[in-house]
Amino acid sequence: MSSEQALYPAARAEVADPDSVLLPGHDVPLGRFTTVRRLLPHRQRRMIGAWCFVDHFGPDDVSQQPGMQVPPHPHTGLQTVTWLVEGVIEHRDSLGSHQFIAPGQLNLMTSGHGIAHSEFTPSDRPPAMHGLQLWVALPTQARQGPARFEHHASMPVWQCGDARVTVIVGEVGDARSPAQVHTPLVGAEVVFEGAAAQSLPLNPTFEYGMVAMSGSATIAGTELKPGSLLYLGAGRDEVTVDAADEARLFLLGGEPFDEPLVMWWNFVGRSHEEIVRAREDWMAGQRFGTVAGCAAPPLPAPEMPTVRLKARDRFGTFT
Numbered sequence: 001m002s003s004e005q006a007l008y009p010a011a012r013a014e015v016a017d018p019d020s021v022l023l024p025g026h027d028v029p030l031g032r033f034t035t036v037r038r039l040l041p042h043r044q045r046r047m048i049g050a051w052c053f054v055d056h057f058g059p060d061d062v063s064q065q066p067g068m069q070v071p072p073h074p075h076t077g078l079q080t081v082t083w084l085v086e087g088v089i090e091h092r093d094s095l096g097s098h099q100f101i102a103p104g105q106l107n108l109m110t111s112g113h114g115i116a117h118s119e120f121t122p123s124d125r126p127p128a129m130h131g132l133q134l135w136v137a138l139p140t141q142a143r144q145g146p147a148r149f150e151h152h153a154s155m156p157v158w159q160c161g162d163a164r165v166t167v168i169v170g171e172v173g174d175a176r177s178p179a180q181v182h183t184p185l186v187g188a189e190v191v192f193e194g195a196a197a198q199s200l201p202l203n204p205t206f207e208y209g210m211v212a213m214s215g216s217a218t219i220a221g222t223e224l225k226p227g228s229l230l231y232l233g234a235g236r237d238e239v240t241v242d243a244a245d246e247a248r249l250f251l252l253g254g255e256p257f258d259e260p261l262v263m264w265w266n267f268v269g270r271s272h273e274e275i276v277r278a279r280e281d282w283m284a285g286q287r288f289g290t291v292a293g294c295a296a297p298p299l300p301a302p303e304m305p306t307v308r309l310k311a312r313d314r315f316g317t318f319t
């Protein structure tokens, strides 16, 4: 068994719909004080549209411990999406951005060719922290472009029967997010205040997945709870969500992303050489700039593995 197989346990086939795949996540330490549930990439499924990384953190009690403490680190080839249900995070980046994010707000950072940022739970904070951090892979035409940071103080909401749909990226129903993305993509929080069954419209050219942040729901016949991602595939024009009680879900979707990726540490690239260059530039203090106002020293990159990194397609197949 490779170390990767040990990290990504095989999915248990508890799905009612042949096109659905339930993918259990695994716990990963993030810095010294936080553990997250990593839901993508998964051994059986690397991406949903351009979404290439999904971490669910909390709900954690951060009244007696420091919460998120992530010193300056670099990114290439991706956008980071931060979405909170509880708590507050202080973001700083090498463009000079300094932004607190609260529940219901969006931080969207586009690395382009290179950016560095830090994320800290500030000392003055609510007692709980709960949210998602996601990465969006940039397509070839955008990934060599400039870095950018967007903060949106509120996101559009579409009330779809009993489901309150907050659109973070893309559009659902009559709500469209102002966030700038580079491939056809959707990300939306779906909240039920109590027991209800609701059909949500989907774009049949997109593939989709859903995450439960709290509560549980039966989605296209399969029960989804926090800790797993339900991959729904493409070709659906709707999905039925049956919530037994209060539930907070997150819908991810997009046009299948055809470019194979090399993902290593905080870099998304296309080749081993490109990742080596990004690592060398970070360690040499070049390309990524400095995160002004952050007292913590920058994170050193890990050593490169002794084997060459290989690109993989969205199914996890080496190319």
Ligand code: MN
Residues within 6 Å of the ligand: 073, 075, 080, 117, 266
């Ligand atoms: Mn980051």
